[in-house]
Amino acid sequence: MTSPLAITMGDASGIGPEIVLRRHCEGGLGDGVVVYGDEAILRHGAALLGLTVDWSTLPLVDLGLLTAADHRPGVLDAASGAAARAYVERATLDALAGKVAGVVTMPMNKEATQLTDPSFVGHTEFIAALCGVQKVTMMLTAALPGGQLAVTHVSTHCSLSEAITRVRHDRVLDVIQLTDEVLRRFLPAPRIAVCGLNPHAGEHGLFGTDDIEHIVPAIASAVAAGIDASGPHPADTVFHQAVHRGRYDAIVCMYHDQGHGPMKLIAFDTGVNVTLGLPIVRTSVDHGTAFDIAWTGTAFTDSVRHALDYARKLVNTS
DSSP states (O other), X not given: OOSOEEEEOOXXXXXXXXXXHHXXXXXXXXXXXXXXXXXXXXXHHHHHHTOOOOGGGSOEEEOOOXXXXXXXXXXXXXXXXXXXXXXXXXXHHHHHTTSSSEEEEOOOOHHHHHTTOTTOOOHHHHHHHHHTOOOOEEEEEEEETTEEEEEEESOOSSOHHHHHHHOOHHHHHHHHHHHHHHHTTTOSSOOEEEEOSXXXXXXXXXXXXXXXXXXXXXXXXXXXXXXXXXXXXXXHHHHHHHHHHOOOSEEXXXXXXXXXXXXXXXXXXXXXXXXXXXSSOEEEESSOOOGGGTTTTOSOOHHHHHHHHHHHHHHHHO
């Protein structure tokens, strides 16, 4: 990796820039990184926390959007939300231009960003639009005692009623294929379990026919393409089989909470969010802005390391 990794500092009111700054002071960012954000916020935050920062060792793309007077820890703020969006946009465009090797994002607050951009849904959708791609999915991954586990999603940031309508053959197959494609960088034949949508994966049609009509054919198409996919598996047991029995390398989930709930239970501090289907590498910490503890010095910083490590892993196998 010759180009640096970009770290977008996230919403200034939240813990994103704080944990980047504290991680840097701990010597944990490593070489080959550049932070995209506002130097004024980082310097003001360092003063709030009483940190001694060697600024000469922290490469920074200073967008100059916020001043120290704009820093409002723990407060929903339109200017901070807009700035966080701008950091991601600049870093993504630089990644597309080859100026950085990949993008590691700190948390944004959707509500704050929507105050100036009502169309904003989340990092994944925003970056995908900048990259001009449509077939993308969110993957959560974490190192567990039994090995690495990845979880991908057919839908993420939408209502549950809309999520149900998105469970269709082509979309399910796309997510299975994206999951297989990225994991083949590390595994010769990833074992992919596909969740059902309904309780007990529909119980042979007793609890809905979505699984039979859409998920089963998608799995069959994946298998015909040489992918080791199986299911649909009941969502209430498949995580136990993956985590405690080591039967699967990845689980394809049908909607946001089906995957996020279990993963945040078993790997809240260590999970990494990865966007699949992009022409660039993008990872993120798997937590939010945590306004309630922002700039108090209590937020854990290990999540930054895990997100950086996985980005480096992807860059080195791309």
